[in-house]
Amino acid sequence: MATATQTELTRRTFLRVSATAMGGLMVSLYLDLPLLAQEQKVKYPPDAFIAIHPDGKLIIQVNRLEFGQGVATALPLVLADELEADWSQVVAELAPAADIYRDPMRGIQMVGGSGSIRTSYTQYRELGARTRAMLIAAAAKRWSVPADQCSAEASVVHGPGGRSAKYGELAADAARQPVPATVKLKQPSQFRLIGKGAKRLDSRAKCDGSQKFGLDVDLPGMVVALVAHPPVFGGKVKGIGASDSRKLEGVQDVFEIPLARGGSGVAVVADKFWTAKQARDRLKIEWDLAGLEPADSTVLWAKFRELGRSKGLVATARGDEAALDHIPEPERIIAEFEFPYLAHTPMEPLNTTVRFDGDKAEVWAPSQLQGIDQMAIAQTLGLKPEQVRFHTAYAGGGFGRRAVIDSHVQREAAAIAQHLKGTPVKLIWTREDDVQGGYYRPMFLHHVEIGVGGDGMPTAWRHVIVGQSLLAGTPFAPKDGGADPTVVEGVADTPYLVPNFHVSAHQPAINVPVLWWRSVGNTHTAFVMETLMDELAVRAKMDPIAYRRKLLDPKATKPRAALDLLAEKAAWRSDVPRGHAVGIACHYSFQTGVACAADVSVENGRPRIHRVTVAVDCGTAVNPLTIESQMQGGVTFGISQLVPKGAITLKEGRVEQRNFDTYAPPYMSEAPVAVDVHIVQSNEAPSGIGEPPVPVIAPAVVNALARLTGKRYRTLPLTNL
Amino acid sequence: MATYKLTVNGQRREVIADPSTPLLWVLRDDLKMTGTKYGCGVSACGACTVHLGGTATRSCVVPIALVGDRPITTIEGIGADPVGRAVQNAWVEHDVVQCGYCQSGQIMTAVALLKHTPKPTDKDIEESMGGNICRCGTYVRIREAIREASQQLK
Numbered sequence: 001m002a003t004a005t006q007t008e009l010t011r012r013t014f015l016r017v018s019a020t021a022m023g024g025l026m027v028s029l030y031l032d033l034p035l036l037a038q039e040q041k042v043k044y045p046p047d048a049f050i051a052i053h054p055d056g057k058l059i060i061q062v063n064r065l066e067f068g069q070g071v072a073t074a075l076p077l078v079l080a081d082e083l084e085a086d087w088s089q090v091v092a093e094l095a096p097a098a099d100i101y102r103d104p105m106r107g108i109q110m111v112g113g114s115g116s117i118r119t120s121y122t123q124y125r126e127l128g129a130r131t132r133a134m135l136i137a138a139a140a141k142r143w144s145v146p147a148d149q150c151s152a153e154a155s156v157v158h159g160p161g162g163r164s165a166k167y168g169e170l171a172a173d174a175a176r177q178p179v180p181a182t183v184k185l186k187q188p189s190q191f192r193l194i195g196k197g198a199k200r201l202d203s204r205a206k207c208d209g210s211q212k213f214g215l216d217v218d219l220p221g222m223v224v225a226l227v228a229h230p231p232v233f234g235g236k237v238k239g240i241g242a243s244d245s246r247k248l249e250g251v252q253d254v255f256e257i258p259l260a261r262g263g264s265g266v267a268v269v270a271d272k273f274w275t276a277k278q279a280r281d282r283l284k285i286e287w288d289l290a291g292l293e294p295a296d297s298t299v300l301w302a303k304f305r306e307l308g309r310s311k312g313l314v315a316t317a318r319g320d321e322a323a324l325d326h327i328p329e330p331e332r333i334i335a336e337f338e339f340p341y342l343a344h345t346p347m348e349p350l351n352t353t354v355r356f357d358g359d360k361a362e363v364w365a366p367s368q369l370q371g372i373d374q375m376a377i378a379q380t381l382g383l384k385p386e387q388v389r390f391h392t393a394y395a396g397g398g399f400g401r402r403a404v405i406d407s408h409v410q411r412e413a414a415a416i417a418q419h420l421k422g423t424p425v426k427l428i429w430t431r432e433d434d435v436q437g438g439y440y441r442p443m444f445l446h447h448v449e450i451g452v453g454g455d456g457m458p459t460a461w462r463h464v465i466v467g468q469s470l471l472a473g474t475p476f477a478p479k480d481g482g483a484d485p486t487v488v489e490g491v492a493d494t495p496y497l498v499p500n501f502h503v504s505a506h507q508p509a510i511n512v513p514v515l516w517w518r519s520v521g522n523t524h525t526a527f528v529m530e531t532l533m534d535e536l537a538v539r540a541k542m543d544p545i546a547y548r549r550k551l552l553d554p555k556a557t558k559p560r561a562a563l564d565l566l567a568e569k570a571a572w573r574s575d576v577p578r579g580h581a582v583g584i585a586c587h588y589s590f591q592t593g594v595a596c597a598a599d600v601s602v603e604n605g606r607p608r609i610h611r612v613t614v615a616v617d618c619g620t621a622v623n624p625l626t627i628e629s630q631m632q633g634g635v636t637f638g639i640s641q642l643v644p645k646g647a648i649t650l651k652e653g654r655v656e657q658r659n660f661d662t663y664a665p666p667y668m669s670e671a672p673v674a675v676d677v678h679i680v681q682s683n684e685a686p687s688g689i690g691e692p693p694v695p696v697i698a699p700a701v702v703n704a705l706a707r708l709t710g711k712r713y714r715t716l717p718l719t720n721l
Numbered sequence: 722m723a724t725y726k727l728t729v730n731g732q733r734r735e736v737i738a739d740p741s742t743p744l745l746w747v748l749r750d751d752l753k754m755t756g757t758k759y760g761c762g763v764s765a766c767g768a769c770t771v772h773l774g775g776t777a778t779r780s781c782v783v784p785i786a787l788v789g790d791r792p793i794t795t796i797e798g799i800g801a802d803p804v805g806r807a808v809q810n811a812w813v814e815h816d817v818v819q820c821g822y823c824q825s826g827q828i829m830t831a832v833a834l835l836k837h838t839p840k841p842t843d844k845d846i847e848e849s850m851g852g853n854i855c856r857c858g859t860y861v862r863i864r865e866a867i868r869e870a871s872q873q874l875k
Contacts, residue, residue, distance in 0.1 A: 068820030068857045180768060199816045206821030207809045209756020209796035216755035224750075249722060249739075272750040274742045274760075347768060347822040347856045349758050396758070396822025397856045431761040625816055629859070633819055636858025660765035660854065668850050671860040673843075 007350045049127050050079070052171035058083075058090045058194050061702055063101035063109065064116045065368050066094055066202065067346070067395035067402070068633075069690045071116045071628035073200045075124050076621060081193040082128030082186060085167070086155035092201050095369035097390035097714075109371040112403050112516070114688025115592035117622055121686050122185075129183035131174070137163050138173035177243065178350060188620070188667075188683050197625040202394075214393035217353045217423040223252060225416045226276045228266040228283055228430060229259070231495070232653035233438055233511050234292045241284030250275035254283070259414040260376075260408035261513060270406035273428060280678040293511035294653030300510065301338065306467045308336065308447035312464055312506035315483035315492040316417040319500035323460040327451030329477045333535060335448045337489075339467075339524045339716045340647035342441040342517055342640065343663055348396025349434055350409045354417035355424035362424075366395030368403035376407030398455065399518040404439060405474050408513075435663050436655040440648050441517030442468040444487075444524045448532065451500075455539025457551060460500040463491055465525075468514045483507070487518065488524030490695065495556035496533070496548075512650065517636055521689035522589045526695030527641070527716070530585040534703040535712065544584040544703070545595075558593030558687075559586050561680045563616035569678045570597035572613075577601075580610065580710045583703030585696040590688025592618040593680075596635065596696045598672070600704035605721050607642065607701050609672040617680035619687045627689050628677040634693025636671040641698045643670050646717035649710035672697075725785050729754070730798025744778075745769045747785050748795060756796040756825050760854070767853030768796035770826035771795050777833035796825035804874060805832050811870035819857035827853050831867050840871055 015580040051059040060079055066072035072092040080090050093577075102109045131150050139157035140147040149317065150159045155167040188195070205211035242254040246640040250271040257267045266285055270276035324332070352365040354377065361381055367373045374390040381388070395402055412428035416417060423485065429437065444467035452461035469484035471477040483492070485506040492503045517523060537547035544566050552560050563586050573582040579601050586595040599611040614631045619625055640646050645664040649656045657663035702713040709721055729735045729752065745763075748754045748771070754788045757780060760768030764779040776792035799805030808831050818824050819835045827850065834841055834849040841849070846867050855863070 127852055154737045189875070199813070200818065202821065203813045203816060203818055204809075206824050207812045207828060208800055209754075209825050211821055212755065215759065216749075218753060218755070235797075272742075272746065273751070274739065274746040278741070345856060347758070347766070347820065347854065351761065395819040395820065399856070431763075453759075558826040582844075629816065629819060629862070632861045633858035636860060637856070639858075659763050660761045661763055664765070665856055666858070667852065667854060668863070669847050671858060673861075675861050 002291050005533070013201040014342045033546040042360055043427055050131055052167050054168045054171070056086065056089050056166055056168040057305040058085050058155070058167070060090060060092055061095040061101070063095050063103070063120060064365065065111045065392055065395055065398070065402070067111070067366065067368070067398040069111070069116070069630065070200060070623065071111070072202060073198060074117055074623045074626055075120055076201065076340040077193045077198050078121060079128035083123045083132045084152035084154065087193060087198065089155060090201065094392040094394065097163040097374040102371065110403065111368045114592070114691040117686045118591065118688060121622065125185050126183060130180050130184055131185055133180045134174040134177040135167055135170050137177045138170045142173065158403055186575070194622055195620065195624065198623055200624060211394060213348050213396050214353070214364060214627050215289070215351045215396070215428065216270050217364045217393060217426060219353065219355065222353070222424040222426055223269050223271060223420070224273050224428060225267050225269045225425050226280045226430065227257065227412055228262055228285055229437060230265065230289070232289045232292050232294060234261065234263045234511060235286060236288040237266055238288040239286035240266055244282040245279035246553070248279050251279045253419070254279070255416070257412060260406040260411045264271050265412070267419070269416065269420065269425065277430070289653070292653065294510045295510050295650045296652055297340070297417045297443070301445070303508070304443070304445040304636045305336070306687055307466045307506040307508065308445050308464050310464070311465070312504040313483040314504050315488040316501060317500070318501040321502050323499070323500035324451045324462050326450055327460060331452050333450040333452065333532070335532065335714060337446040337524070337528050339444040339527070339641070340445045340649060340716065341512065342646065343401045343435050343648050344401035344517055345434060345660070345663070345665060346395070346397030346401055349431055350401070350428060350429035352410050352413040353424060353426040354413045356381055356414070356417040356421055357420065359383070360389070361414070362389045362391070363410070364393050366390045366393045366398070366402055367410070368398055369405070369407070372405060373410040377410050377414040380411050381418055382455065400516040400520070401439065404515060418713055424461060431659050435648070435657050435659055436514035438534050439515040440512065441523060442470070442514040446524070447526045448528065450536070452533065452536065452539065456536065456542065458498045458536060461498045461502065463503045464506070465491065465503070466506045466508070468510055468512070470514055470516055470520070472509070488496070488525070489521040490587065490589060491529060494529055495553045496529070496551045497699070498551070499554045511653070519589060519694035522587060522691070522695040523641065526585070526589070527699045530587065530696070530699035531702055531712065531714070534583070534699070534706065548586055556588060556593070559588045560593070561596065561617040562586060562593040562595040562615045565678050565680050566597060566613065569615060569676070570613040573597050573599070581704040581707035583700040583705070585700035585703065587692070587695045589692050589695060592616060592687045592689065592692040594692045594696050596700050597717065598700040598704050599698065600701055600708070602705070602708055602721055606670070607699060607705055607718070607721070609639070610674070612675045612697065612700070613678070614675060614680045614693060615680065616692065617682060617691055618692070619682050619684035621679045621682070622686050624679055627679055630689045631677040632675040634690070635675060635697040636666055638694040638697035639666040639671055639701070641716050642701060642718045644717060644719065723786070727788065728790070728792040730794055730801070736785070736787050739785060742785045743781050744771070744773070744783045744785055744788055744793070748780065753793055754797055758822055760823065760826070766823070767830060770822045770828040770829040770853070772829060772833060777830050794835065799829060799832055802832070804835050804871040807830050807870045807873045808835065808866070811866040811873065815862050815866040815869060817859050817862040817866050821861055823853065823855045827855065827863055830875055831863070831870070834867070834875065835871060839874060841867065846874060
């Protein structure tokens with residue numbers, strides 16, 4: 001890591017010198033931040049989270065990818081609050097790959113698990129508080145007064161006798177102050193920015209076309225590459241017919257490259273995208289598909305149904321497993337659910353730009369896992385990670401798709417860059433590559449048997465989940481060989497207190513790459529649990545909110561608080577127009593409780609979602625405007641599971657969908673018309689926001705549909721109502 | 722390859738390109754105007770929407786050879802138009818964007834709507850914006866921002 005930091009330092013030194021040459025002095029405040037967990041104690045070399053310019057401009061490094069979730073507003077806001085900074089002067093920058101920018105709790109640089117605020121909240125507050133203390137100390141020294149007679153507000157330090165100095169004037173002196181070992185953080189009542197609701201810092205640039213994303217990277221002499229991937233996962237190139245492609249003006253090279261999970265593809269390099277696209281379309285490739293499993297959805301469903309009837313790897317075993325068998329059949333619910341593969345389809349297609357200069361490389365990538373991608377590129381190029389300078393590019397969405405442990409896009413880009421030595425190359429995955437390229441939310445089957453007691457509450461529950469493990473074969477796989485938590489989360493750890501509760505999982509290996517999809521296991525587990533809750537409540541002739549409250553663990557304070565707030569804010573549910581019905585759902589994930597009510601009717605055989613009310617308990621609401629956005633967007637993302645083109649299917653190893661014409665996320669008319677969001681007041685530590693809204697909406701909508709049509713919907717996507 | 726004379730955001734530009742090249746890629750790769758986005762290439766998402774001769778158009782499926790002398794307006798130039806400016810301001814005011822990648826196309830589509838229908842109904846908004854995908858799901862705020870821009874333009 002030493003060299004990586006030196007590279008970083010060189011760059012910063014350069015910046016500082018050039019700034020001086022322009023007549024100003026840019027001073028970086030370097031902070032020694034103790035790493036909180038998992039890592040050995042690293043003595044951080046000077047590295048910057050904060051730079052204060054003489055004109056007062058504050059540049060804050062964000063240790064995460066910004067891909068819509070608002071972290072490049074929220075983390076600077078947290079820091080600026082403790083710093084007593086003038087918010088209007090704050091500028092956010094996405095930090096490059098470097099050890100100092102690792103997630104302080106998880107030990108790798110990443111965005112995932114709705115953890116950016118959760119794990120960096122205290123880190124950024126302390127950074128702000130330390131810097132403020134150093135600025136105050138510098139002012140106190142300058143005025144020869146005790147530091148405790150000085151205070152800071154809006155990027156100005158005030159001292160006795162009406163003295164004042166702006167942060168920009170103090171930064172140089174402050175940088176020479178010792179970094180305080182401990183700092184006192186504010187009480188919530190003292191917050192000026194946290195909890196108040198700040199608009200995004202990146203709005204204007206994203207509205208006038210000036211925001212650069214990974215796909216917009218442009219370098220002198222840069223070429224564009226596309227890769228032809230095998231029609232069946234794992235296929236290998238047997239022969240390349242490239243003569244038609246090479247004839248096109250602008251085509252520079254066509255060659256075979258290895259793929260991250262075995263097999264190979266054909267890279268086409270050209271001056272521009274359109275040339276590369278035409279050249280790729282003209283390739284005649286002979287593929288070796290021998291010995292590959294031709295995954296087929298129909299065949300897989302038959303296999304899954306069979307597996308669902310037997311017990312799998314035990315995830316939860318509470319109470320008597322045989323209790324269910326003693327319950328008479330009329331008092332049982334037996335339900336089977338099917339969920340298809342789902343693609344993430346972030347709006348910005350996957351891409352990475354690499355320049356390989358023999359003994360070093362430079363990379364621009366919209367990445368959720370900068371360090372892992374950096375390592376993969378280094379490995380491909382025969383370099384050490386510190387020889388790879390990795391710039392984090394703004395990303396047009398991600399939803400998990402840019403957090404791939406095998407770094408397959410980056411490995412492809414690196415293999416091409418290696419071939420082109422010295423020429424920068426931007427690898428673009430077309431939308432077709434993205435839709436057909438795997439790394440899907442796995443298909444899942446749930447087989448559930450519930451015994452219902454005389455009071456209408458469940459007394460025994462047996463639950464089998466069938467689906468691919470996301471973690472198998474990765475360093476994150478359960479060490480004991482047990483059920484993958486990403487398969488069973490949301491069922492195995494449900495806050496509903498059901499006695500005699502038994503959950504197990506079958507995790508078949510299938511020749512289809514799979515990946516976490518915004519809210520991961522909760523995408524399907526919440527649907528199963530919350531539609532069954534509705535069915536149970538109807539059977540018990542109880543209000544769906546009251547039924548859930550009765551079954552919730554008293555210790556599950558967050559989902560309970562969310563339900564209580566929902567009951568208050570969705571009072572409209574007792575008075576909806578004729579032909580409408582209201583569905584309720586509630587789920588706890590990423591340490592956040594979300595409850596929602598959806599007002600639904602049926603129009604042209606499809607659900608029309610008129611209104612959704614969301615109540616959320618996410619602890620301290622750091623930026624309520626972002627929380628509102630994430631809830632509104634998250635419920636729309638969750639509708640992806642219901643829309644008619646919301647399924648990836650395979651036939652004889654080949655993906656049947658191609659582009660947004662055959663696999664489509666929700667359009668405006670399929671999304672809720674209005675979403676009102678209500679946040680539970682709390683001073684607890686902040687918890688997840690990006691993923692928790694996704695799981696609740698699909699069950700809420702079908703629970704409403706069940707009231708309208710009398711049918712239970714257990715197979716997604718919704719085809720016929 | 723052929724030479725094409727274009728008017729982009731009021732400026733004369735000349736490019737040499739294959740006649741089949743979609744306008745989108747001429748803008749992005751030849752003119753280095755990356756505000757217009759590639760999302761699907763098959764006219765199914767609207768991220769590439771520009772105004773061609775004043776009409777909202779999916780630039781990913783318009784070959785450069787068919788552009789002719791129709792003026793092109795992109796997200797980089799729409800702020801010079803009063804309706805464009807009002808829409809951009811309403812977008813910022815309502816904190817619409819999340820990842821922001823589709824928003825160039827959303828804004829260009831919304832501006833075209835408001836130019837032809839200054840007081841759109843909810844149905845008008847849904848019909849005009851109905852083919853633009855926002856994967857982050859900002860539709861609720863897009864609706865609000867269009868209503869706001871319409872008000873501002875009174």
